[in-house]
Amino acid sequence: MTRRSRRGIALAALALIALSCRNKNQIDAPPAPHAAPAKEGFEFAAADRKLVFPNDFGAHPAFQTEWWYYTGNVRNESGRHFGYQLTFFRRSLRSASDGETRAASLASQAVYMGHFALTDTQGAKHYSFERYSRAADAVAGARAQPHAVWLDDWQVSTARDGVRHIRAADGGIEIDLRLRPTKGPLAHGNRGYSQKGSDPNRASHYYSFPRMRSQGSITILGNQWEVQGESWMDHEFTSSGLADNQIGWDWFSLQLDNGFDLMLFHLRTDTGDVDPYSSGTIMDPAGLSRTLRRDDFSIEPTAHWRSPHTHGDYPSRWTIAVPSADLEIEVTPVIADQELVHSFVYWEGSVRISGNARGKPVAGFGFAELTGYARSMAGSF
Amino acid sequence: MKPRRLGQRLPLWLRLSLRHAASNPVQTTLMVAGVALGVAVIVAIDIANQSAERAFLLSTEAIAGRATHQLARGPSGVPVAVYAQLRREGVRRAAPVIERLAVPTISQQPLTLIGVDPFADAPFRDYTTVGSGFSDSFDTLFAQSGTVLLSSETASALGVSVGDTFEIEIAGQRHPVSLAALIEANSPSQRRALASLIVCDIATAQELTGQKDTVDRVDLMLADEADLNGIEALLPPGFEIAAVGANSGPARQMIVAFQTNLYALSLLAMLVGMFLIFNTMTFSIVRRRPLIGTLRAIGVTRAEIFRGVCAEAILVAVVGTSIGIAMGIVLGRSSVDLVTQTINDLFYALTVRSVEIPPLAILKGLGVGLLAPLLAAALPAREAANAPPRSAMSRSAVETSAEDVVRRSAWGGLLLATLGTAILLTPSRNLWVAFGGLFSVVLGAAFAAPLATAWLMKAWVSATRRLFGTLGTAAARDVGRSLSRTSTAVAALMLAVSVAIGLRVMITSFRSTLAIWLEQSLEGDIYLSVPALGGTASTSAIDPRVIRYLQELREGKRLDLLRATTVSTDRGVVHLAASNRAAFDNPALYKSLSVARDEIAAELASGSLLVSEPLASRLDLSLGDELTLQTDVGPAPSRIVGIYYDYASSTGTVLMDLEAYRSRWSDQGVTAAALILEKGVSVDVVTESIAAAVAPIQLLRVRANRQLRADAFAVFDQAFAITRALVVLATAVAALGVLSALLALQLERRREFGILRAVGLTRRQAAAQVLLQTCLMGSAAAVIAVPTGTLLAVLLIRVINFRAFGWTLQMHIEAGPYLEAFALALGAATIAAMLPAFRMMRVQTSELLA
Amino acid sequence: MPPPTTALLRIDDLYKSFDEGDRRRQVLRGASAEIAQGEITAILGESGSGKSTLLNLIGGIDRADSGSVSIAGIDLTALDEDRRTLFRRNNLGIVFQFFNLIDTLTVFENVALPLELRGDSSDTIQTAVSQLLERVGLGDRGDSFPDRLSGGEQQRVAIARALIHQPKLVLADEPTGNLDAKTGTSILELLGELSRQHDTTLVLVTHSRTAAAIADRVLTMRDGLLEPT
DSSP: OOOOOTHHHHHHHHHHHHHHHTOGGGOOOOSSTTOOOOOTTOOOOOTTOOOOTTGGGSOOTTSSEEEEEEEEEEEETTOOEEEEEEEEEEEESSOGGGOOOOOOTTOOSEEEEEEEEEEETTTTEEEEEEEEEEOBTTTEEEETTTTEEEETTEEEEEOTTSOEEEEEEETTEEEEEEEEESSOOEEOTBTTEEEOSSSTTSEEEEEEEEEEEEEEEEEETTEEEEEEEEEEEEEEEESOOOOTTEEEEEEEEEEETTSOEEEEEEEEETTSOBOTTOEEEEEOTTSOEEEEOGGGOEEEEEEEEEOTTTOOEEEEEEEEEEGGGTEEEEEEESSSOOEEESSSEEEEEEEEEEEEETTEEEEEEEEEEEESOSOOGGGGO | OGGGGTTTTSOHHHHHHHHHHHHSHHHHHHHHHHHHHHHHHHHHHHHHHHHHHHHHHHHHHHHHTTOSEEEEOGGGOEEHHHHHHHHHTTOOSEEEEEEEEEEETTTOOOEEEEEEOHHHHTTTOSTTOOOSSHHHHHHHHHHSTTEEEEEHHHHHHHTOOTTOEEEEEETTEEEEEEEEEEEOOSSHHHHHHHTTEEEEEHHHHHHHHTOSSEESEEEEOOOSHHHHHHHHHHSOTTOEEEESSSSOHHHHHHHHHHHHHHHHHHHHHHHHHHHHHHHHHHHHHHHTHHHHHHHHHHTOOHHHHHHHHHHHHHHHHHHHHHHHHHHHHHHHHHHHHHHHHHHHHHTOOOOOOSOOOOHHHHHHHHHHHHHHHHHHHHHHHHHHHHSOOOSOOOHHHHHHHHHHHHHHHHHHHHHHHHHHHHHHHSOOOOHHHHHHHHHHHHHHHHHHHHHHHHHHHHHHHHHHHHHHHHHHHHHHHHHHHTHHHHHHHHHHHHHHHHHHHHHHHHHHHHHHHHHHHHHHHOOOSEEEEOOOSTTSOOOSOOOHHHHHHHHHOTTEEEEEEEEEEEEEETTEEEEEEEETTOSOSOGGGEEEESSOGGGHHHHHHTTOEEEEHHHHHHHTOOTTOEEEEEETTEEEEEEEEEEEOOOSOSSOEEEEEHHHHHHHSSOOOOOEEEEEEOTTOOHHHHHHHHHHHHTTTOOOEEEEHHHHHHHHHHHHHHHTHHHHHHHHHHHHHHHHHHHHHHHHHHHHTHHHHHHHHHTTOOHHHHHHHHHHHHHHHHHHHHHHHHHHHHHHHHHIIIIIIHHHHOOOOOOOOOHHHHHHHHHHHHHHHHHHHHHHHHHHHHSOHHHHHO | OOOOOSEEEEEEEEEEEEEETTEEEEEEEEEEEEEETTOEEEEEOOTTSSHHHHHHHHTTSSOOSEEEEEETTEEGGGSOHHHHHHHHHHHEEEEOSSOOSOTTSOHHHHHHHHHHHHTOOHHHHHHHHHHHHHHTTOTTOTTSOGGGSOHHHHHHHHHHHHHTTOOSEEEEESTTTTSOHHHHHHHHHHHHHHHHHHTOEEEEEESOGGGGGGOSEEEEEETTEEEEO
């Protein structure tokens, strides 16, 4: 028996959540295709399951893991730039099919974890916070109609006109924004079925609101700015994680000023290759989208940044090309250090875009998420 | 011859002391034993107290954690929605808690079940952290109903291992629970704190206690007043936020009072011990007068003599204290159980798994053990230093000065007693002040004892002549004449005997008051209640089906219902009892009333309150005062219309009408029921049939009136077990004092006895003489102890008890304690006379004359 | 005021009385004497004549009602209790009739007492005490306890203790009172011999005429006054 700090619970709970994301050590699914067993009665993502809205805006207890990701880039009148991230993760501890119905209002079968981060580009500062809660309507949960997801006072709610209101505050950092979707919901992969490995069960259901006109306020330690800009929302649910040979991913959501949006991810394998199941989506200004396969795009790191916190060696500048769209862009973090060091470590931050599309210069902002670069936390469990 | 050469390299006086000690081994042993016993009692009580105290603090701390405030709403609890509201408004340092008494059926050792939300709880309590194998057990604990955590010690004490299912009883309902994992303590103190806990997820606790939408309280960590105001603004009416720690609850105050009492009693034992040391030191000085005279003649200064005597006292103190501390540690281990048992019975569920030896207890023992002998030796040392440098001092001179001392000491005693009385008359609620006064009075009596002894002996001279002839007269005269030797011994024995009388009279008074009160207040024939700790009233509800069954019972004439709970008031958290017959039939139960007797029922129905005497005393409430109750419908200022006697709870109770209660709290629960039977129905038969009928519904205590009364006395007697033990110890110390005094007295009289033997006194007669003398001393002690002990009893009852617990006790004097005291005094004296008498039987006349 | 003389001990007009119940007994009524350095003086007198009282006053053990005692020019009556004690410690040797010795100390330790009180080193003490014990004929009894000695031997120890620190003045109160005649004589002889040898002034209180034999001068205590014989 080892003694643990108070973080023990938090870490352990996180380990459970992190399973689906990156902790390959705890994945018990075998690599063979079609052989992944149903995990303690959880449902797997399936190609024939269609996303249905607004039902699918809510939580999916039949799936083990789920998250709602809100990221965005906003500025105030004078052009001061901020990036924000507000994420809600849900992790079931027991499948609903276990059949136990509990009377207690605080009874809970799942854990919610929240991450909230703010990048102050001009101040070259990145703030981030983490929270946990039991899944019980009183304290943390999600609702389909009208959509809401909350963990204590980190909350997303939807008004009758479809405008989403997101609020989060911690340690003197606050966001209070209203997001009006101008595109989406937009299903990725095969009508929302996003395969992540050769086993068809190794997949998630995944949709986004790639453009949400955003307006509201940002507060940093007592200074408040009225801001506007664009946000991006992802919602994904699954019962499987990375395959044994997958060590992490590089994921991008990019909003170009020509009205196009890109979602791209590379799954990296332990041989240093890019997994063939890496993919992406390109969306035109009208909201029409096209799925990009592994070979339809390239992401080339052109610079690196070594984290002073974890000594993780992250790429920190990329050249991204989508030849079929005649697109080549440079993607640069607005500041290098946007690493989140909490229960698990990853880099998630605001990026700036410049380049050419169909021969015309394009620019824009987006978000990148880089996992599996810092020393794995798995070893410490 | 070896001991005679002790300490050849030591300074002169120490060498002399050492050799004196070595050549008088019995006296030396007695003196050391006196210090040792005194120190042992103090250390033992301190260890017991502090172990219980630590356990109490650790377990309350473990339960309260780092919370600064607690949000609660009386009996109906805090709705989860209110907690949710706090969290949604960004109050993050808030953790829901359910806390209940739970008794594993395997052990019957009461434990505290604490239900927490592991996530919300992290900032509050450390022990919610779990060891390895965590992720699985966490899943189980968190998501599976009926799973709990135990410390590994508690688990092994219960004989359960991870995965096992065992049964716990909460509010008379049995629930199977399974052990999800073991809690690993981070520190020894945490281990102790965890010993009395069952930890589970808040949802499991909700299910076990049947409160689906509420929790008992919400723990809060608030930085400042602004935080507090912010939260209060978020709350609907009827909720109260109380600071943790500062008020620390009525149970804590009562435990402190109880422990203060114990501690003071242990000091009383030390006081007796001090007298013994004083007595023995005085003796050894008196015996060495010629030696001191010689030394002075040779040129040893007064200061040197004084320092020498003090050094000797320190030597005795060091040896006695060392032995005493060792003895105290051993004694302490066994007294912990007694103390803990009492606390468990009366106040709080406490598990003391480990006895700790607090350094402070040792320090106190050291302090008292080293200082007391020094203090006690100061007077004899001064005496010695003032001894004129003569080749020979006449004994009559010594005794003349002793008579002076006796007279002066009596004046001093009078002064002390007056001072003590003045202190006791001061209207202070501080228990230590009261004890200070008590000690002064008792000490005063002890100082006056020598003079009283002298008078008594003068008075008894003729009586002894009639009874025992001339020799008897000699015995009485001798005691009177040898006051320097006898008076402190008599004083010490008197002190012990009067303490015994005082405590015994107090206990019998208490017991008889309780008996009368029970007689008056227990009107029911059969009582039903949810099992709880010893004397504490359960606040868990009786199943409504049981109440319905009782209401329909044919044999029943009347059913009294009681709801006991705790509520918040503007004066802190108090116990509240609501009854459908809150007004008493028997007027003797009221201490005072502000309305006419026939208006009480109506007053209570309109929401007025009765408060019990201890509560009135503790919160300083009087008739006509308003107590604001935090009810579910907001604060309700309620007028106090009467104060009633109640010896069931020392924390005090507010009594109100059940209907009035139900209109203010959304709570229909009943925690106790009293059934009055139709005439001619057999109580035993009905009791049995009720017990059988309710058993399948709920585990309840169904007791006939007689049984309930017996149970009350059992708890009472248990509570005084430790007090009795202390009386015995104090008496033992005094017996030692008498023994040493007599030994010295007989040594003094060797020559005299030699002459008597030479002129034809038989050995038997000589031994009888010794016995007679000691019996005279014992009798003197007992006679003086009668008024002193009675006074002590009055003070204990009227001042100490009232200040500590707020009870009015009827003084109840019966012959028993006094006869016991006489037996004690004479017994102690006789035992003490055995050795000298035995010596007298053995010794050769020539040796006596040598 | 008489001019300073060579007298070691000056007793001047001493008065002393005791309370006895409700009566007062006048013991000394103006006793005066001068005793020279090295002189051996015997004071004779009947029981209760005040001899011991006089000796106690000389030794500073008791205080006179009036009058003065001065030794080597120091007025004892002007000293406080502690100074008198210290003066006694350094300048006087005393031999009593009873209770001379301390039961719990060995013969050696008893004799060493005055040196020890003075703070002499243990080497010095060892030599001095051994020599003196040898001299009084108890060289082999140093380790014995007083209760193992005969009365005569005990007084020899007492004499040794009185002289060990070479006091200016030795006071002896009936040193032979408790002994048979023969032993008494030998003790007196020893005392006289040693006093002369060390040139010590000796004041000897006795009621026996034989004691006077070793004295240079004999005074008699009568009616509270000292009179030459």
